[in-house]
Amino acid sequence: MSDEFSIAVFASGNGSNFQALVDAIASGRLTAEIRLLLTDQPHARVVARAHAAQVPVVVAPALPDRDAYADQLIAHCRRQGVQLICLAGFMRILAPRLLQAFPHRIINIHPSLLPQCPGLHAVQQALQAGVAETGCTVHFVDEGVDTGPVIAQRKVPIHPNDTEATLLARIHAAEHHLYPQVVQWFAEGRVAIRDGHVVVGAGS
Ligand code: GRF
Secondary structure: OOOOEEEEEEOOOOOHHHHHHHHHHHHOOOOEEEEEEEEOOOOOHHHHHHHHOOOOEEEOOOOOOHHHHHHHHHHHHHHOOOOEEEEOOOOOOOOHHHHHHOOOOEEEEEOOOOOOOOOOOHHHHHHHHOOOEEEEEEEEOOOOOOOOOEEEEEEEEOOOOOOHHHHHHHHHHHHHHHHHHHHHHHHOOOEEEEOOEEEEOOOO
């Protein structure tokens, strides 16, 4: 194994954020190695992306026993020496024992400015709210849905004639910049939690 900062990406769908991480590594913007792509959806597009990028794929369909499922995911990550788990459209809520196995080492990207518009349909919620801007958030994962401490956000304007598709495309473009940047902060040892607050420092 190389001594690069080791990450796992968990994803269930298209995988454009996975791709953004792969591309950031290829361009040198992110100094990390994706040790595994883990999915619960064997036919998701992200699997083809991982094969193309020569990233090892673990297909792990959900099990009825959440703890047994968590143990399986923990074992895969430990075996690969994973230092950070990046959720990127992974459509499952993580069991507490997985969170405890990787304390402050599991992050997620969400298509809104949390705490606004949590959960599913975040883009639709933002359009319906009639607000002038939305964005994306990278946050630590805790036991709630999109409730963990925020690490970084990027704003995206909402245009009067936006549809869900046009707004989503603009948010995705922002996500694809933000996620690799935040993972790079972790690789540089710059992210810490002090007194329950996220601090992005100068690096170790
Ligand atoms: C992203 O919009 C992310 O914010 C959300 O799920 C979506 C995944 O998109 N959690 P993709 O599969 O990375 O294209």
